[in-house]
Amino acid sequence: MAESSSSPQPILTLRGISKQFGAVQALTDIELDVHPGEVVALVGDNGAGKSTLVKVLAGVHQPTGGAIEFMGQPVVLDSPGKALELGIATVFQDLALCENLDVVANLFLGHELSPWNLDEVQMEVQAWTLLRELSARIPSVREPIASLSGGQRQTVAIARSLLLDPRIIMLDEPTAALGVAQTAEVLNLIERVRDRGLGVILISHNMEDVRAVADRIVVLRLGRNNGVFTAEDSNSDLIAAITGATENAVSRRQARKLEEVDR
Amino acid sequence: MSDPKSQTALDRSDSRVRHDEGIPGAIRGFIDRVRSGDLGMLPVIVGLVLIATVFWSLNPVFLAPNNLANLLFDAAAVGCISLGIVCVLILGEIDLSVGSMSGLASAVLGVIWVKTGLPVPLAILVALGAGAFMGLVYATLLNRFGMPSFVSTLAGLLAMLGLQLYLLGSTGSINLPYASIMVRFGQIYVMPTWFSYLLAVLPGALMLWLGLDRMRRRAAVNLSNPGGLSVLLAKAGLLTLFLLFAVYYLNQGRGIPWMFGLFVLLVVAMNYGLTRTQWGRAMFAVGGNREAARRSGINVHRIRMSAFMLCSTLAALGGMLAASRLASSSQQAGTGDVNLNAIAAAVIGGTSLFGGRGSAWSALLGVIVIQAISNGLTLLNLSSSLRYMITGGVLAIAVIVDSLARQSRASHGRA
Numbered sequence: 001m002a003e004s005s006s007s008p009q010p011i012l013t014l015r016g017i018s019k020q021f022g023a024v025q026a027l028t029d030i031e032l033d034v035h036p037g038e039v040v041a042l043v044g045d046n047g048a049g050k051s052t053l054v055k056v057l058a059g060v061h062q063p064t065g066g067a068i069e070f071m072g073q074p075v076v077l078d079s080p081g082k083a084l085e086l087g088i089a090t091v092f093q094d095l096a097l098c099e100n101l102d103v104v105a106n107l108f109l110g111h112e113l114s115p116w117n118l119d120e121v122q123m124e125v126q127a128w129t130l131l132r133e134l135s136a137r138i139p140s141v142r143e144p145i146a147s148l149s150g151g152q153r154q155t156v157a158i159a160r161s162l163l164l165d166p167r168i169i170m171l172d173e174p175t176a177a178l179g180v181a182q183t184a185e186v187l188n189l190i191e192r193v194r195d196r197g198l199g200v201i202l203i204s205h206n207m208e209d210v211r212a213v214a215d216r217i218v219v220l221r222l223g224r225n226n227g228v229f230t231a232e233d234s235n236s237d238l239i240a241a242i243t244g245a246t247e248n249a250v251s252r253r254q255a256r257k258l259e260e261v262d263r
Numbered sequence: 264m265s266d267p268k269s270q271t272a273l274d275r276s277d278s279r280v281r282h283d284e285g286i287p288g289a290i291r292g293f294i295d296r297v298r299s300g301d302l303g304m305l306p307v308i309v310g311l312v313l314i315a316t317v318f319w320s321l322n323p324v325f326l327a328p329n330n331l332a333n334l335l336f337d338a339a340a341v342g343c344i345s346l347g348i349v350c351v352l353i354l355g356e357i358d359l360s361v362g363s364m365s366g367l368a369s370a371v372l373g374v375i376w377v378k379t380g381l382p383v384p385l386a387i388l389v390a391l392g393a394g395a396f397m398g399l400v401y402a403t404l405l406n407r408f409g410m411p412s413f414v415s416t417l418a419g420l421l422a423m424l425g426l427q428l429y430l431l432g433s434t435g436s437i438n439l440p441y442a443s444i445m446v447r448f449g450q451i452y453v454m455p456t457w458f459s460y461l462l463a464v465l466p467g468a469l470m471l472w473l474g475l476d477r478m479r480r481r482a483a484v485n486l487s488n489p490g491g492l493s494v495l496l497a498k499a500g501l502l503t504l505f506l507l508f509a510v511y512y513l514n515q516g517r518g519i520p521w522m523f524g525l526f527v528l529l530v531v532a533m534n535y536g537l538t539r540t541q542w543g544r545a546m547f548a549v550g551g552n553r554e555a556a557r558r559s560g561i562n563v564h565r566i567r568m569s570a571f572m573l574c575s576t577l578a579a580l581g582g583m584l585a586a587s588r589l590a591s592s593s594q595q596a597g598t599g600d601v602n603l604n605a606i607a608a609a610v611i612g613g614t615s616l617f618g619g620r621g622s623a624w625s626a627l628l629g630v631i632v633i634q635a636i637s638n639g640l641t642l643l644n645l646s647s648s649l650r651y652m653i654t655g656g657v658l659a660i661a662v663i664v665d666s667l668a669r670q671s672r673a674s675h676g677r678a
Binding site: 097121142 | 273274477480481484485486539540541542544545547548550551552554555556557558559560561562619620672673675676
């Protein structure tokens, strides 16, 4: 287990966060700290509550219990607008883009320049500049999102989260739809964002990606904290924490493979 | 720009994209768009040519300047209602009670103005206020209780029809005084000739001026100008020529009604709101993907409220224009085909029933098509029974075209 980062004050602190959907207890007493310039990976099996936690932090769902502190101040994230205002930017797993609008409109949605006489030219310039910084390959920013591929949409979603100069950025499965080069590009991007002093919460099923960039790996299991690891910890410990047992599908499979090799 | 290597424009760095240049490029782009289901104004133009040919061959009076001027008088009222419908359709909602709303507004106008003798402006304000209130009710029912708008507005249709009959009560209909400004506005007032020519030149000039300004600003920040000067000049020139001809032709007869001018002014204002403001962007975002809009920090409830209130208020205005056109507030006002005409006009003009697509112009273009059909059938002395059937058929065709275009857009990756 790793001790928490050296920085004095965390950007975001969760204390005892719980969330119930009817009879289902999706999150129970979740504790989490994110410091400036730190990448925290959130891992767990399907249904561990990762995406629910992200939605709570994004203001999409309201927690049924617990407290959230942002920059040391207790906050209530009662709407997505509130979370964005504070500087919590989110890239959702389902991307949440409007397919009927073009790339520029999606990037600036809800935060257009000069609201009473939209400055399309300036928005287009900023869009190109930002997409270039991300080494994005978008053919045209004036085509509707519907005409883009999955990876291109992912890039647009990430670019949008960075547009508002957030303090902390949450990425829910950012590399799931990406090719090899784009995945590396996103990991580079995460490191660049971290170096700028932002906090990053990364959710991924890909342990390789997680180990590559995460300072701490927080494991969730069945909606509860199940240990904190670093990239140096062994894979079997991590998988045991994720699946909840040293004896699990992954270890059994590895054991079987070893036997086959021995034979 | 800061990068010395990039001599190409900022938006031209991807070699995979074909960039259409000049007038041939603009035409090729247009054909591509139509093929992929982005029909734009094409159905309207085809429809109008078809309608004009058929009715003109059956009765040449159809294209006479005076008949066209009458058509514009009639178009303004339904056009206003249709403009409101565009707002709710963009959100992917519907308001089926606009006909009743317009009827109720005309009854309110008649009762307050003629029966109780209060000043006209007060009557107009009360009617508009009633419209805004009904929109607020629909939006609240949707926001608070998740009541689908087609159910709540269907309930509103019946309730407001009842209120209209109750207000008109024993008399059944109220005649509005012929000499009043209100009725003369709806029946007689046309623009002075010089003013109508000025208005014909204005859009082209404005298009040229704004276009040049846009080109200059884009060039200043190293963005390309698709089409360039030639396309801009061609567009502005064609528009001006068309408008000059239309104004010249209409001025051979009665001229251009002020009432139609008011409607066009509303369309232009709505178009600005929808395309050039944050509110308009939010409207399309909510219509395209409500959850995505919400997560971007857009207040979905407030956007819905604005759309429903605009829709009902414009319906109330349309009802009063219709009353001034007919010089009466009757129990029949707003009943019959008014509802469907307004919705059909918006859809024919290119606003999708599925939300997220549309423009203020669709109300203007669509209502001219609908009024042309209605006017032509009246000229042929056909009974309203046949008119209803034909209008129903036209609405069905418009919705089929909308659905097919939508499927085609989906398969061509255009949302």
